[in-house]
Amino acid sequence: MIDKLSNDIAIIFFKNDIMGNEMIPIYKLGIEVIISTFITTMGILVLGTLCRCFFESLVFCLCFTTLRNYTGGYHSKTRVSCNLVTWCYFLLLIIILDSMYSYSSKYVSIVLSIVVKIIFAFFAPVENKNKPLSGNIKTKNRKYMFFVVFIWDIIALILYCCQYDMYMKCIYVTEAIVMGLVLLERRKCLYEKRYL
Numbered sequence: 001m002i003d004k005l006s007n008d009i010a011i012i013f014f015k016n017d018i019m020g021n022e023m024i025p026i027y028k029l030g031i032e033v034i035i036s037t038f039i040t041t042m043g044i045l046v047l048g049t050l051c052r053c054f055f056e057s058l059v060f061c062l063c064f065t066t067l068r069n070y071t072g073g074y075h076s077k078t079r080v081s082c083n084l085v086t087w088c089y090f091l092l093l094i095i096i097l098d099s100m101y102s103y104s105s106k107y108v109s110i111v112l113s114i115v116v117k118i119i120f121a122f123f124a125p126v127e128n129k130n131k132p133l134s135g136n137i138k139t140k141n142r143k144y145m146f147f148v149v150f151i152w153d154i155i156a157l158i159l160y161c162c163q164y165d166m167y168m169k170c171i172y173v174t175e176a177i178v179m180g181l182v183l184l185e186r187r188k189c190l191y192e193k194r195y196l
Helices: 002-015 021-050 054-071 079-101 106-123 135-161 165-195
Strands: none
Touching (some): 021 079, 054 135, 054 165, 106 165, 135 165
């Protein structure tokens, strides 16, 4: 469905002289990514609303997207499975936050944050066969990744100081989920090199 819709939109652009014929596949791919991202984001926001944690869903969407953009990590084979898996990550976040709600987990959050930074320092950004990274882009992504992590840590600290502990925990758990995807992709790459 997304494939057909993005193809139809790209053809409309072509027919209205917005682009040339050779650009149709590029526009089609860009439109597919936009539609898929919209569906994923809306699904998370709907789930967040249903779980009575809309603001957590906003924090998750922003933190997850900005980090994943520069860290890389495991990718699903299809856009549909990517959407479903991302929604499951959000539900995992809600389950973890719910279990952290019952006790003061400030120290758990700090330890989690430190572990995430160490893993990112050693393993990220990680590429996969669908998104290879040249040495130059890998270096830039690494710098941007640490900048984005720094910004999220500042936001988490501000939220903590303003007595919004749950949103601080949301940021750290989201970082940990992204860390898990980096480790998963790294393990997959090592397995493929060794056995395939």
